[in-house]
Amino acid sequence: MSNRNGEGVLSKGDFGEVRLEGVTKVYEKADQSQRVLDECTFSVERGKLTVLMGPSGCGKTVLINLVAGYERPTSGRILIDESPVDGPGSDRLVVFQETALFPWMTVYSNVIFGCQVQGVSRGETKERAGHILKKVGLYEFRDKYPSQLSGGMQRRAELARAMINDPKIMILDEPFRGLDAMTRQLMQEFYVGLFEEIGRTNLFVTHEIDEAIFLADRVVILTFQPGKVKAEIEIDLPRPREFHMLASPRFMEIREQVIDLLYEEASKAFAAGSKAAYDLMGAIVARKGACEKCE
Amino acid sequence: MEMIQELRLKREFKKVFNIRVLRGFLSIVMFVVLWQLVVFIKVPYLENLPYPKDVAAGAADAAGSRTYWFGWGISLIRIFVGFIMAQLIGIPLGLAMGISRTFKDFTFPVFEMLRPIPPIAWIPLAILFWPTRELSIYFLVFIGAFFIIVINVIQGVSNISVSLKWAASSLGARPKHIFWRILVPGSLPSIITGMTVGMGVTWNVLIAAEMIAGQGGLGRMTWEAYTNNNIPFIVVGMVSIGVAGYLCSTLVRWLGEKAMPWKKRF
Numbered sequence: 001m002s003n004r005n006g007e008g009v010l011s012k013g014d015f016g017e018v019r020l021e022g023v024t025k026v027y028e029k030a031d032q033s034q035r036v037l038d039e040c041t042f043s044v045e046r047g048k049l050t051v052l053m054g055p056s057g058c059g060k061t062v063l064i065n066l067v068a069g070y071e072r073p074t075s076g077r078i079l080i081d082e083s084p085v086d087g088p089g090s091d092r093l094v095v096f097q098e099t100a101l102f103p104w105m106t107v108y109s110n111v112i113f114g115c116q117v118q119g120v121s122r123g124e125t126k127e128r129a130g131h132i133l134k135k136v137g138l139y140e141f142r143d144k145y146p147s148q149l150s151g152g153m154q155r156r157a158e159l160a161r162a163m164i165n166d167p168k169i170m171i172l173d174e175p176f177r178g179l180d181a182m183t184r185q186l187m188q189e190f191y192v193g194l195f196e197e198i199g200r201t202n203l204f205v206t207h208e209i210d211e212a213i214f215l216a217d218r219v220v221i222l223t224f225q226p227g228k229v230k231a232e233i234e235i236d237l238p239r240p241r242e243f244h245m246l247a248s249p250r251f252m253e254i255r256e257q258v259i260d261l262l263y264e265e266a267s268k269a270f271a272a273g274s275k276a277a278y279d280l281m282g283a284i285v286a287r288k289g290a291c292e293k294c295e
Numbered sequence: 296m297e298m299i300q301e302l303r304l305k306r307e308f309k310k311v312f313n314i315r316v317l318r319g320f321l322s323i324v325m326f327v328v329l330w331q332l333v334v335f336i337k338v339p340y341l342e343n344l345p346y347p348k349d350v351a352a353g354a355a356d357a358a359g360s361r362t363y364w365f366g367w368g369i370s371l372i373r374i375f376v377g378f379i380m381a382q383l384i385g386i387p388l389g390l391a392m393g394i395s396r397t398f399k400d401f402t403f404p405v406f407e408m409l410r411p412i413p414p415i416a417w418i419p420l421a422i423l424f425w426p427t428r429e430l431s432i433y434f435l436v437f438i439g440a441f442f443i444i445v446i447n448v449i450q451g452v453s454n455i456s457v458s459l460k461w462a463a464s465s466l467g468a469r470p471k472h473i474f475w476r477i478l479v480p481g482s483l484p485s486i487i488t489g490m491t492v493g494m495g496v497t498w499n500v501l502i503a504a505e506m507i508a509g510q511g512g513l514g515r516m517t518w519e520a521y522t523n524n525n526i527p528f529i530v531v532g533m534v535s536i537g538v539a540g541y542l543c544s545t546l547v548r549w550l551g552e553k554a555m556p557w558k559k560r561f
């Protein structure tokens with residue numbers, strides 16, 4: 001339980017660290033068992049943004065559900081600040097792949113939900129909510145219901161709802177999925193700015209290669225079936241990050257490296273007949289072409 | 296530019312709306328004319344049908360009589376007592392069955408055994424079982440709404456996406472928060488559906504019960520008009536029952552809209 005009342009509303013507090021040690025997840029189906037994650041070992045460092053990548057179906061969402069505590073690993077351990085994960089807790093906040101705003105609450109009620117259930121005082125709740133809603137640009141929309149917002153606004157509302165709790169760890173599963181390219185780019189810029197201001201520990205899943213590199217301190221790439229850690233790449237681009245970095249030589253270099261690693265796995269997933277993997281392949285091939293041209 | 300477009304849209308809407316109202320009005324006029332014609336030319340088997348004006352006279356008589364409005368009152372009270380009891384017992388039961396697997400395993404089989412029995416089939420037993428006729432009618436109305444609301448609440452709870460519950464617990468919600476702030480509002484749309492359908496069924500059951508066992512009420516009045524061979528009044532009774540049912544459904548729909556402001560889109 002983290003319920004600190006830092007001086008700032010978005011506190012620069014004690015963030016957590018996640019360690020996965022030999023995490024394996026096997027799903028038993030009717031007569032066969034599927035090994036989704038196999039001996040995953042890596043850590044999500046304190047105050048850093050770690051991006052998890054891998055082809056569709058490689059077990060990213062499963063891994064996140066384990067870290068969040070919704071499911072348990074078949075074997076191996078997940079440690080948060082040296083203590084093993086035992087069910088969900090408000091020290092870790094999850095922004096899901098699909099929108100999980102409560103449809104029956106206004107934006108404001110959604111955002112203050114965490115404060116209310118944790119018994120934060122009214123005055124403080126109000127102050128924090130006002131601050132965060134302004135931060136994500138939804139203050140004017142606080143009395144709307146989620147269904148009345150655009151996709152990008154819904155995403156921001158969800159980020160606000162998560163951040164108001166000042167969690168030690170933020171876990172985001174493709175939070176910008178389904179947004180149009182322009183909105184997505186704005187959200188990335190917005191999020192990277194927010195991260196750089198607060199510096200919270202982040203575990204961030206995405207399919208988008210540029211998004212991954214632009215945001216990350218480190219990219220962890222999973223293999224396809226079973227999901228193992230294939231590579232960990234440190235992203236040494238300077239912070240604060242800005243969009244023109246996407247054209248910098250260093251960015252291109254890293255991207256080339258990431259693409260080569262992903263390409264292998266994506267083709268495996270493609271051979272396994274996954275439609276989503278096909279889409280990823282398409283994207284990678286297009287980028288490879290673009291990269292070769294620009295050299 | 297946009298405002299002009301909007302204005303044009305509004306005007307267009309008004310025009311269409313007016314035409315449609317006019318058509319609706321015409322359809323009613325045509326119905327009455329056809330009715331008049333059928334009686335006038337004495338279509339076989341329909342010779343006993345009263346003229347529209349006789350029914351109108353009957354309606355005017357009824358509107359001035361105290362017993363007629365008493366009938367309304369008695370029927371409405373029966374509907375509301377039975378219906379509200381069904382909600383008070385059915386909603387918590389459905390929530391419990393939707394939440395607890397163990398509880399559902401113990402209760403659902405019996406529930407499923409009784410559910411397919413049409414409510415009207417309960418009439419004889421209800422009359423024997425309850426000490427007064429009034430209580431038997433309340434009970435029958437209750438049965439009419441009860442099974443429907445329970446099944447809808449169970450459905451509603453199971454339709455709530457697991458990621459909403461996960462999101463809530465990740466925000467620090469404890470079971471009581473999840474119950475009151477996620478499960479209850481999340482199943483509200485199904486509850487309202489169950490209430491709307493249930494309201495329709497209760498009127499069916501009430502009228503049957505009143506005709507067989509009741510003293511007073513719209514159903515009984517219609518039946519007595521039949522035994523007195525007062526055909527205009529039979530029709531007045533039928534129309535009154537229709538109007539009453541419609542008003543009750545509208546009330547439930549209105550309550551639903553009030554209870555679920557997030558369903559309104561604009």
Ligand SMILES: Nc1ncnc2c1ncn2[C@@H]1O[C@H](COP(=O)(O)OP(=O)(O)OP(=O)(O)O)[C@@H](O)[C@H]1O
Nearest residue numbers: 027034036054055056057058059060061062063276
């Ligand atoms: N509860 C479950 N029971 C059985 N199998 C599951 C379960 N959850 C996930 N899986 C399987 O685990 C594999 C990985 O799924 P997961 O959702 O983690 O993929 P992902 O990497 O998040 O893909 P995407 O990028 O498309 O979201 C899939 O093959 C899926 O069928």
Ligand SMILES: [Mg+2]
Nearest residue numbers: 060061097173
């Ligand atoms: Mg996923």
